[in-house]
Amino acid sequence: MKNTNTVKKKPDTPDRSTEEKIKEAARTVFTRKGFAATRTRDIAEEAGLNLALLNYYFRSKEKLFEIVMLEKMQVFFGFIGPIIYDESTSLELKVEGIVSQYIDMLQDNPDIPFFIMGEARNNPAILANAMPRKDFLRNSIFIKQLKERKPDQDPYQFLLSMLGMIIFPFLLKPVFQKITDTEDPKFKQMMKARRELIPAWCRAILKLK
């Protein structure tokens, strides 16, 4: 029987693989092509399942999308909390942590930034739930330390640059590879090198003035 929108009754020992297959396929296709360009048939095909099963397990394309989006936001924002709220580490150490963790994550999930920024543009409403709270950044130790170090500069200016250095290459990847004739292994190696380069550059920036 079809799931209602009220209570989701699950059998005791279900073969979860079908539902999980759909989610996995949805992750892949949504993240690669975005909501608008993704057809439910793409997902069904990617999962190797009948189209109707998408609506059977999840109510609609939108609901399925929301689940994927929530997961991805978690991955994208999840790990910086512990770093930027750590009272015991220096600014420089925080930068190192953010850089290396972000680059590791992006090597595994290169489509995430584009996915999140794209949907944030097209459908700001859907982000409202998954987005970090307003004061998540503002109240962080990281921002406090930045203000102390550079009292006369907006701390978000540095943050934007640091994130730009980390994330932007992954966004530019298709264009960059085409223009510079860079193959995947070489690109990966470059990104790995940036784990050392970016913190060094940030230190130089923070020392200024």
Next chain:
Amino acid sequence: MKNTNTVKKKPDTPDRSTEEKIKEAARTVFTRKGFAATRTRDIAEEAGLNLALLNYYFRSKEKLFEIVMLEKMQVFFGFIGPIIYDESTSLELKVEGIVSQYIDMLQDNPDIPFFIMGEARNNPAILANAMPRKDFLRNSIFIKQLKERKPDQDPYQFLLSMLGMIIFPFLLKPVFQKITDTEDPKFKQMMKARRELIPAWCRAILKLK
């Protein structure tokens, strides 16, 4: 009579405004929503014209899109050529020029980077025509100067960071504004401030080691 796909016959003194209205509307809608999420009806409505006129003046959604894409690539890559091939300016001066010109352009066309990178992902083929030649960057004076300054470092590492600092904030804009509660005027002012900040940061990075 309808235009054929062979020769486009134009009257001598046509009122070009209809064709131009369509192109202008197509620029707006395509750039904001991307190819897949744009419906031809959106463009017709934006232009205040009958839907059939799109196919009358341009053959198809794809053809219209190609025109817009070509234009945008021109805007995005067009102005850096004269700067990076200038034999008479220093590395630092080139950085200043790139930063200020890019930020000016992005203030006027904030949707461009996302548009180009998005379509580069979804439809790499369509870029092939409009993309700069393989050696456009490699043979530039800018890259040569970077190699001289930092012989033991891939010059594209610096380039990626510089572009990241410039462009990334415009990509993150919707997310950033939501998280930090930054209104448009404040954001604009921040971007203006980066015209001075980024060159200073780049100088610090180039002085390293």
Next chain:
DNA sequence: GGAAAAATTAATCATTTGATTAAAATATTT
């Protein structure tokens, strides 16, 4: 002014796409 050409419109078509349904297949329970 009138014929020819060009531009515009409303109606319609064919395909795509998200969703639904009823029947069939499979699993679970008693």
Next chain:
DNA sequence: AAATATTTTAATCAAATGATTAATTTTTCC
């Protein structure tokens, strides 16, 4: 094993969408 519940499938629907057509209006040119 029968009965019941759950899962899966094939067929279909309704709306959306890119495109076309035939008729109408407007412009051009003699």
